[in-house]
Amino acid sequence: MSRRGKGNAGLFLSYVILILLCLAAIYPALWIVMSSLKAGNSLYSDTLIPRAFTVEHYRNLFTKTDYPLWFMNTLKIAVFSTMFGTFLTLLTSYAISRYRFKGRKQGLTAVLVLQMFPSFMAMIAIYIFLLQLNLLNNHWALILVYSAGSIIPNVWVAKGFYDSIPRSLDEAARIDGAGHWTIFFKIMMPLTKPMITYVGLMIFNGAWVDFLFAQLILRTEEQRTLAVGLWSMVNQRNSTEFTLFAAGAVLVAIPVTILFIWLQRYLIQGLTAGASKG
Template sequence: MMNDKMTTQKKSLVGKSLSEKLWLGCIYAILLVTTIVILYPVIFVIMGSMNPGQTLFSAKLFPDHLTLDHYRNLFANTDYIIWYKNTFKIAFFTMILSTFLVVTTAYALSRFRFPGRRHSLMAMLVLQMFPGFMGMIAIYILLMQLGLLDNHWGLILVYAGGSIPFNAYLCKGYFDGLPKSLEEAAKIDGASNLTIFFKIMFPLSYPILVFVALTNFIAPWMDFIFARLVIRSNENKTLAVGLFEMVRGQQNTEFTLFAAGAVLVAIPITILFVLTQKYMVEGLRAGATKG
């Protein structure tokens, strides 16, 4: 009888191990397929930028020989450098302005009690439920009345203002997790609210600051829809708008040139993400769980 029990237990363990191995194999298969689906377009664009041909049909995943002519043509025969400068200017000032607005708003909501605070938090939650393009017509009319159409500062103000609801709510959760005893000790020593914010809270919020700054740099860097709506003149075009209009109406005859431009667009974002990935994950996790 004992032997029968031991045999039954062994069979159950063997069946359990086989089901676990099968489940693990399915997970690895899904991850492998997902990796291929993600990496194939990236590799195709990179290799397409170094294909000797010009059209989409002539581009090969593994060309017979590689060339950098498309990168040379991009700088010599287009306004790519101007587009790059414009995009960097918009992304940089958006990052600075939005980070300042987000952090100060989040700190005020976390540490101060004032009339309308609860309604402000509720409004931030509600605003996140609506897609940004719903307000594009209203924003377009507002920028037109302010004389900020075809102006980089119009884009910067809209990007910075639009980043406040989600990021401020995230930063508030981070500030809620910081001990209030630090501020109380500083107030006993005679420190003002500004001194406490800049000399105590600001250094302690480095992870969430990196996350907010990087996300607010990436958003305008990659945006096309709103920039296409606002920007009109050639000297004010961003990378997304410039590259789109470079191939528009040409039946993909400049695909390899477009691919070269797309690769150069992705390089700064990739480097920033690799260098700050640790802080991004830490800041996002802390802001989402604390408080």
């Protein structure tokens, strides 16, 4: 086989793999959407497209469950976590990128190593810590943990973004008498929109869909988030509200999907710029 023939075969195989991966990702999502529109309460169906469509499950979410309350709880936690977590991540990354201090390399290495361990390994320690602070069953406990925990997975990407910004901007501002905070807020922050978008979306998405930690901390019905509330609907042994659960899962995905589509341009810029230098 010629070199050109091998290249075409490799390209064809790549497209086949990509198509299979797309189908593997799209089919479960499509199945949930179709199940949420199906009459009855069973997820089992011999066809992907329901024989009878209904929006009754979506109506029942807002009339027969606490879904609106769960939605507002989750929105509150996600928004505040995004605000605080993004600020802490950018401030930490800026300091690491622009300043040289003792323990800087060791700290970066430690952050890189910590990313290799699953976050749930620290759940018991965090639980005991929050218990001592009397923060159990409190939304601010989740906001505190999500905000602080966002630094570890995002600091390397944000640092790479700051490394790509010329240091001459900092030096010119210092010559004009600007201090550290002035440089950060008035010069760096306006240039950091792509990275703010990327970090903010990652934090928002993580807080929006988190289940394990929210289930550990939140105890009462009025404090539940969407993930915990939907899980409680189908956790009981006699529960058959699977199509109702599917409708809730569809509505959970809509806000994040809209955000990703709306901010896609900034998201790609943040990823590419943050990966350009390390």
